[in-house]
Amino acid sequence: MSEKVGVYVCHCGTNIAKVVDVEEVSQWAGEQENVEIARDYKFMCSSLGQDLIIDDIKEKGLTRVVVASCSPHMHEKTFRAACEKAGLNPFLYEMANIREHDSWTTDDEVAATQKAKALVNAAIDRVVHQEPLEPIQVEINPNTLIVGAGIAGISAALELADAGNHVILVEREPSIGGHMAQLDKTFPTLDCSACILTPKMVDVGQHPNITLLTWSEVEAVDGYLGNFKVNVRKKARYVDEEHCTGCGICIDKCPFKVVDNVFEAGLGERKVIYRPFPQAVPKYPVIDVENCVYFLRGKCKACQIFCPTEPNSIDFEQEDEILQYDVGNIILATGFDLMDVTRIPQYGYGRLANVFTSLEFERMVNASGPTDGKIVMRDMETAPKSVAIVHCVGSRDNNYNVYCSNVCCMYSLKFAHLIHERIPDAEVYNCYIDIRTPGKGYEEFYNRLLEENTHFIRGKVADVTDAVRFPGEEGKLIVQVEDTLIGKQRRLPVDMVILSPAMEARYDSREVSQLFRMGCDFEGFFVERHPKLDPVATMTEGVFIAGACQGPKDVPASVSQGAAAAARVAGLINLGTVMMEPVRASINKELCSGCRICNDLCPYNAIVFHDDQEISEVITALCQGCGTCVAACPSAAITGAHFTNEQLFSEIEGILWDVREKQAVPV
Amino acid sequence: MSEQFEPVIVGFLCNWCSYRAADLAGTSRIKYAPNMRPIRVMCSGRVDPQFVLKALHEGADGVMIAGCHPGECHYVEGNIKALRRFLLLKRLLKQWGIEDERVQLVWASASEGIILAEAVNKMTEQLRELGPLRWKETVLSDNGHKPVVAAELETEVEEV
Numbered sequence: 001m002s003e004k005v006g007v008y009v010c011h012c013g014t015n016i017a018k019v020v021d022v023e024e025v026s027q028w029a030g031e032q033e034n035v036e037i038a039r040d041y042k043f044m045c046s047s048l049g050q051d052l053i054i055d056d057i058k059e060k061g062l063t064r065v066v067v068a069s070c071s072p073h074m075h076e077k078t079f080r081a082a083c084e085k086a087g088l089n090p091f092l093y094e095m096a097n098i099r100e101h102d103s104w105t106t107d108d109e110v111a112a113t114q115k116a117k118a119l120v121n122a123a124i125d126r127v128v129h130q131e132p133l134e135p136i137q138v139e140i141n142p143n144t145l146i147v148g149a150g151i152a153g154i155s156a157a158l159e160l161a162d163a164g165n166h167v168i169l170v171e172r173e174p175s176i177g178g179h180m181a182q183l184d185k186t187f188p189t190l191d192c193s194a195c196i197l198t199p200k201m202v203d204v205g206q207h208p209n210i211t212l213l214t215w216s217e218v219e220a221v222d223g224y225l226g227n228f229k230v231n232v233r234k235k236a237r238y239v240d241e242e243h244c245t246g247c248g249i250c251i252d253k254c255p256f257k258v259v260d261n262v263f264e265a266g267l268g269e270r271k272v273i274y275r276p277f278p279q280a281v282p283k284y285p286v287i288d289v290e291n292c293v294y295f296l297r298g299k300c301k302a303c304q305i306f307c308p309t310e311p312n313s314i315d316f317e318q319e320d321e322i323l324q325y326d327v328g329n330i331i332l333a334t335g336f337d338l339m340d341v342t343r344i345p346q347y348g349y350g351r352l353a354n355v356f357t358s359l360e361f362e363r364m365v366n367a368s369g370p371t372d373g374k375i376v377m378r379d380m381e382t383a384p385k386s387v388a389i390v391h392c393v394g395s396r397d398n399n400y401n402v403y404c405s406n407v408c409c410m411y412s413l414k415f416a417h418l419i420h421e422r423i424p425d426a427e428v429y430n431c432y433i434d435i436r437t438p439g440k441g442y443e444e445f446y447n448r449l450l451e452e453n454t455h456f457i458r459g460k461v462a463d464v465t466d467a468v469r470f471p472g473e474e475g476k477l478i479v480q481v482e483d484t485l486i487g488k489q490r491r492l493p494v495d496m497v498i499l500s501p502a503m504e505a506r507y508d509s510r511e512v513s514q515l516f517r518m519g520c521d522f523e524g525f526f527v528e529r530h531p532k533l534d535p536v537a538t539m540t541e542g543v544f545i546a547g548a549c550q551g552p553k554d555v556p557a558s559v560s561q562g563a564a565a566a567a568r569v570a571g572l573i574n575l576g577t578v579m580m581e582p583v584r585a586s587i588n589k590e591l592c593s594g595c596r597i598c599n600d601l602c603p604y605n606a607i608v609f610h611d612d613q614e615i616s617e618v619i620t621a622l623c624q625g626c627g628t629c630v631a632a633c634p635s636a637a638i639t640g641a642h643f644t645n646e647q648l649f650s651e652i653e654g655i656l657w658d659v660r661e662k663q664a665v666p667v
Numbered sequence: 668m669s670e671q672f673e674p675v676i677v678g679f680l681c682n683w684c685s686y687r688a689a690d691l692a693g694t695s696r697i698k699y700a701p702n703m704r705p706i707r708v709m710c711s712g713r714v715d716p717q718f719v720l721k722a723l724h725e726g727a728d729g730v731m732i733a734g735c736h737p738g739e740c741h742y743v744e745g746n747i748k749a750l751r752r753f754l755l756l757k758r759l760l761k762q763w764g765i766e767d768e769r770v771q772l773v774w775a776s777a778s779e780g781i782i783l784a785e786a787v788n789k790m791t792e793q794l795r796e797l798g799p800l801r802w803k804e805t806v807l808s809d810n811g812h813k814p815v816v817a818a819e820l821e822t823e824v825e826e827v
Contacts, residue, residue: 071690072707100693101705105784111673111701118704222743510778514739517683519691519777527691527778539687539777583709601712603743626742627713631752643709645717652677652721655704659675659726 003128004036006062007120008053010044010069012099019103021113025068029120034128036060045075050082057086064130066123068096068116073539074530089132091582091642096123118655125654129647135579136620140226141328142573143168147218147512150178151555152547153333154200155562156569161209163570168325169204170232171214173262175280176201178335179548182263182359184366184373185418186555187410188445194368198279205281215286219322221516224624225542226328226578236318238287239273244313246283250303251275258291265359268370273303278368287314329542329569332526333562334512336548339394339401339501347393347499348464353378354477355464355497358411365418375422377496384495386427387419388479390461394502396433401502401523406552408500409436413446415498416454429455429492431481439556457492459484464497503552518543525551536565544568583625583642585618591637592616598629598638674728674794676703676787679718681711683741684776685733691780699784700791703731710734711772712745716756719770728800731790733773733783746774763806768793 007029011017022040030038037056041049044067056062065088067079072095080090096119106112142165146153149171157167175181181201183193204210213234220231239250254271263276270276273287293300294316304314338359341349349355354377356364367373377384389412394400409432416428430449435456437443450456463480469491476493483490505524506512513520518538519527526545529537536544546561547553553561572578587598587607594614599607606622607629609615618629618638630640639645653660680686686707692699708714711734719730732753734746753772760770771790775783 071686071693073687073690097690097705100690102693102701104693104696105699106701107698108701115701115704122704122706513778514736514776517735517739517741517777519687521691521778522695522781539690540683601748603745624742626710626745627708628710628742628745628748631713631715632748640709640713643713645715648706648708648715648718649721651706652718653725655677655706656675656722656725656727 003034003063004061005034005064005066005124005127006053006056006060007035007038007066007124008044008049008068009038009040009098009116009120010049010067011040011042012069012103013043016069016099016103019107019109019112020098020116021109024113025098025116025120028117029124032121032124034064035124036062044069045078050078053079053082054086057083057088062088063092064127065093066096066120066127067093068098068120068123070099071097071101074100091133092127092130094123094127094130096120114658118657121657122651122655126647126651129644129650130642133582133641136582136584137577138224138226138580139577140572140575141228141326142166143325143327144329144331144569144573145170145218145228145230145325145327146331146333148172148178148333148335148547148549149176149204149212149214150333150335150547150558151180151197151200152335152549152558152562153178153331154204155559156331156333156546156566157204157210158200158207159563159566160570161207164209165570165573166209166211168211168213168232168327170216170218171212172217173276174215174237174274174286175276175282176204176212176214177277177281180555181277181279182265182366183362184369185414187414188439188441190414190417194279201279201281212282213323214282218515221330225580226572228327228330228542230325230327230330232323232325234321234323236320237284238289238314238316238318239284240311240313240315240318241282241284243309243311244284245309246285247308248275248285249306249308250314251285253302253306255300255302256291256293258288264370265357265363267360267363329544329572330516331544331546331562331565331569332512332516332549333546333558333565334506334509334549336503336552337506339504341393341499341501343400344394346463347390347461348466348477348497349499352464352466352477352497354384354495355499358408358415358498358500361415361498365415365422373422375419382495383423384426385423386429386492386494387496387498388429388431388461388477388492388494389415389498389500390464390479391430391432391500392460393499401504403502403523403552404436405503406436407503407554410439410442410445410554412498412500413449416449417452420452420454427455427494428453429457429479429494431457431459431461431479433458433460439554457481457483457490459490503548506549509549516540516543518545525549536561536568542572581625581642583640584620584623585625585627585629585638585640586620587616587618588637588639589613589615591635593635593637595634597632597634601628601632603628672795672798674702674791674797674799675726676729676731676790676794677722677727678703678705678731678733678787679708679711679714680705681734681741681746682707682709684735684739685711685773685783687777688733688775688779688783691777692784693780695780697780697784699788702791702794703787710740710742710745711749712740712742714749714752716752716759719756723765723769723800724802726802728797729769729771729790729794731771731773731786733775733786736774736776739776765800765805766797768797769800
């Protein structure tokens with residue numbers, strides 16, 4: 001056997017070359033058995049880099065190619081395509097991951113170079129045993145699952161549905177709308193949030209191409225790109241959606257109120273049977289069983305008694321339903337949580353009454369909120385004469401989140417504007433580290449605020465207290481802050497403090513990422529395929545992300561990402577079929593002894609047993625290529641394409657090239 | 668600085684969780700021991716016990732098998748099958764006098780770069796203490812290893 005292998009070692013700028021001696025690796029690779037040519041190059045993934053491979057295949061008649069660069073999850077496709085372009089079967093190509101698995105994980109240049117050699121050698125030894133394969137066509141189911149119906153999910157759903165594709169939109173809360181539905185005005189144009197959002201919500205609710213499932217959660221996900229099977233738990237609303245007209249009489253008649261910690265951010269109350277807000281989509285209310293007196297004590301039923309529909313829409317016997325859907329693609333738009341500011345005790349939230357969070361303030365200034373838009377202190381009647389807005393609460397702070405939450409500067413400026421508008425003589429202080437306004441019209445909005453008599457104090461707030469030290473501080477909250485522009489400590493006595501907390505990943509984002517088998521980072525935000533060039537795709541084919549679940553984002557950016565994710569999905573639907581890796585198992589009839597060990601191992605029931613011939617066979621269309629049966633076959637009759645025993649044994653030998661020689665023992 | 672023994676570990680990483688965990692460790696620039704040399708398999712269920720023996724025989728000082736957490740396998744339960752084989756293989760290795768630490772099974776999801784990195788660091792440290800495997804002396808010849816009593820093995824396995 002003599003193959004002509006071409007080895008290409010990538011510098012990746014300095015990403016690899018800084019730690020791994022790429023010239024040395026390349027030169028060394030050139031001396032290995034079967035290697036026809038070895039080169040190193042600044043950027044192998046560039047077109048010039050790819051041309052090196054293409055030209056060598058054509059001119060030197062290479063029969064195998066190895067590229068030592070980044071993860072195959074990054075550029076395997078790129079180099080396979082280059083091989084194909086030069087007429088070489090793409091499965092005769094192998095990748096050595098010397099960036100993610102090597103140069104980025106150590107500063108030890110000697111060890112990194114040694115490891116790179118091992119990985120390159122493993123790839124060389126493996127690639128000579130690789131066989132040409134043809135990809136398998138997979139049909140794309142045109143239905144799409146979208147999880148989360150905030151503005152990002154809504155945008156994605158409408159884009160897809162308007163283009164004629166069916167969407168299953170799943171939302172955990174009783175209504176769609178997400179955080180945007182809670183906001184009053186949106187910066188920098190000061191559009192009323194509800195005015196621009198609710199028409200879109202209504203579109204979603206009425207769209208013939210959207211199956212809307214609110215008060216529902218995805219429980220199980222199975223399958224792969226083009227062919228996912230999902231189970232959605234539709235939680236019992238105790239309201240029959242078929243007959244309910246959404247008249248709201250049940251809500252009026254319900255005699256019990258509880259504090260609404262979700263939509264009203266704890267500032268207002270709601271009934272026990274409720275809609276989060278009047279424009280909720282869908283219009284059907286939901287019974288909060290934890291607080292419903294009927295569920296607790298078996299008495300009341302006021303809602304059922306007053307329900308005017310025939311038949312009655314209140315159904316106390318309703319149970320959760322598990323709905324199954326087949327979808328081709330999934331978009332996750334699960335949004336964010338605001339940081340729990342009680343984690344920063346020195347800011348006094350929860351201890352000092354007039355310290356508010358930004359979301360509480362949003363509800364307060366909202367005309368349909370608990371105070372009808374009046375800015376008042378915790379007693380719900382007195383208007384504050386002075387307000388301090390604290391930026392970067394838990395953001396840009398090594399103790400909490402190091403990242404910038406992106407939106408707080410702008411909404412803090414918006415708050416200042418709204419306070420000036422509603423309480424013209426109020427003093428407003430913005431305590432900031434830096435004002436960050438990187439968006440269209442944002443800097444202009446900041447300039448506008450500079451002329452509205454807002455006091456801007458550059459400094460991180462140390463403390464909010466009610467401990468009086470100087471005259472004039474009685475009954476006030478005192479904000480202790482170093483004004484770094486004048487170099488002095490200041491104590492600002494104010495009536496009200498608004499904290500702008502960090503945007504954090506959803507508390508359960510890690511579980512969600514595991515459910516959909518994709519990655520999330522340290523902070524819990526979902527990881528995109530590429531931070532710049534592929535921001536809405538994930539490493540899992542067929543699973544896309546949009547909005548603040550990927551990182552802190554404002555409304556325009558979330559809308560863009562929703563649309564971008566929809567475009568990616570629409571592209572796949574349009575194709576109808578995609579090519580899948582032909583990594584599949586097959587059984588050699590001659591070697592199969594009919595022991596049936598593999599039959600029960602296959603999680604997809606892809607292995608059938610032929611009674612007449614007493615042998616097993618793999619149904620290729622069902623096989624997903626895990627290789628569990630391959631590892632278990634006592635007769636070695638099963639072959640896992642592209643992961644054969646021969647290839648893996650050679651890879652093991654190759655990866656241990658430097659320690660093997662020392663061993664050299666007979667088996 | 669005195670010359671420290673640096674073990675060579677072969678890592679069999681599943682394509683969906685652990686290989687991506689290693690990718691994430693790299694992307695996040697988590698620094699960890701360069702001693703683990705990864706080999707990609709589609710699923711930890713693909714890891715034939717022969718691969719482990721082959722690696723040890725060819726000079727590796729240890730083998731790490733890494734897969735998705737139980738219940739999160741991309742292929743439903745390939746990792747559970749890996750676990751079953753692993754437990755069985757450990758009994759065999761023990762009889763050959765190969766220490767427990769030399770073959771380890773790790774669960775690391777795609778989001779757990781740090782967990783994989785820490786597992787590599789820990790294993791490297793353990794193998795540095797143990798020293799080289801020396802397959803020839805350990806496995807192929809009787810070098811005075813105490814024969815392991817079957818009863819002892821039973822309890823060991825149950826504990827896992």
